[in-house]
Amino acid sequence: MKSNPLVRPFLKWAGGKRQLLPEIRKYVPKLTSKQTYYEPFIGGGALLFELQHPKAVINDSNRELINCYKVIRDSLDELIEELSKDKYTNSEMYYYGMRDLDRSTKEYENLSEVEKAARIIYLNKTCYNGLFRVNSQGQFNVPFGRYKNPNILDNAVLRAVNKYLKRDTIELLTQDFAKAVQSAKRGDFIYFDPPYDPVSETASFTGYDVNGFNRDEQKRLKEEFDALHKRGCKVMLSNSCTDFIRDLYNDYQYTIIKVRATRSINSNALKRGRVDEVLVLNYEIPAQ
Structure with a gap:
């Protein structure tokens, strides 16, 4: 094939x-x-x-990583719809708000699996140097990347x-x-x-x-x-x-x-x- x-x-x-x-x-x-x-x-x-x-x-x-794979496999249309929302902007303020969701256990747990996958894809495409890194508490801790036009949603x-x-x-x-x-x-x-x-x-x-x-x-x-x-x-x-x-x-x-x-x-x-x-x-x- x-x-x-x-x-x-x-x-x-x-x-x-x-x-x-x-x-x-x-x-x-x-x-x-x-x-x-x-x-x-x-x-x-x-x-x-x-x-x-x-x-x-x-x-x-x-x-979190395997959840991304599963969501892409099982719920792709919902993921694309989520990432297409205007809220996923390449702004420092929104980035840190999204990044800090895992500092609040209740707020993070209220996210759907699709929203969790969209969050990781968004953070990965807009964070500094493409690092997936968490601290000792398991919290995503990479700073904002300051890219001009990151491709957050690569539909194809x-x-x-x-x-x-x-x-x-x-x-x-x-x-x-x-x-x-x-x-x-x-x-x-x-x-x-x-x-x-x-x-x-x-x-x-x-x-x-x-x-x-x-x-x-x-x-x-x-x-x-x-x-x-x-x-x-x-x-x-x-x-x-x-x-x-x-x-x-x-x-x-x-x-x-x-x-x-x-x-x-x-x-x-x-x-x-x-x-x-x-x-x-x-x-x-x-x-x-």
Whole structure:
């Protein structure tokens, strides 16, 4: 089936893979329609939408994010109607009023699922540098972006993503990453794109999860990587090129490939630019 170029990320995402896709595609194994694609840390979904595989299990622990995917799949017309309202203006005052809704539990809980999804899309398109970031209380805390004319409602992309997600062979989950891959079987392909191991004590490209993702979680992810390998699954992982990650996956049966990524989204301007990342594979590199 020919892929639809309009099926692409509907959110800007810190740590997103759009600019690395040509490199990642080189290492994606060939999949049949019977095999399932798993992405347990979906984020913006760049590789999912690039591949448009007919069978997929999509997961993220970020409930607000998965709610956006579900609303686009199940309630697209209502979402478009909501985002079309005049109130979604690119103004600093309205932005901070919308951002601060999650400071009031009662006010936030009174929002419908469609309104919650519209809020996240609006904030994402108008916030500074496209960061999805929450503080220790789980509150969105990115400042206003001051863009001249952000495209808050991208009708064509939302409709294309809706058409792809509506397939009954696409499953959306909000679980721990290990639970999300429990059904994976021999030959299935799993792409792990977790919050990255920080390259310094203060650096973090993907700090969107209120619970964080520390090195104990990285070790638990490595255990899941090993378990999937033993099960006969094909597994690819992205992460930062730190000594910790390279040592963690320094196993004779895995291949570590260093790639250069351009990071244009980070709260610290000094941490944007060219950075080293790694891809870890448990299978032979596909022939080009």
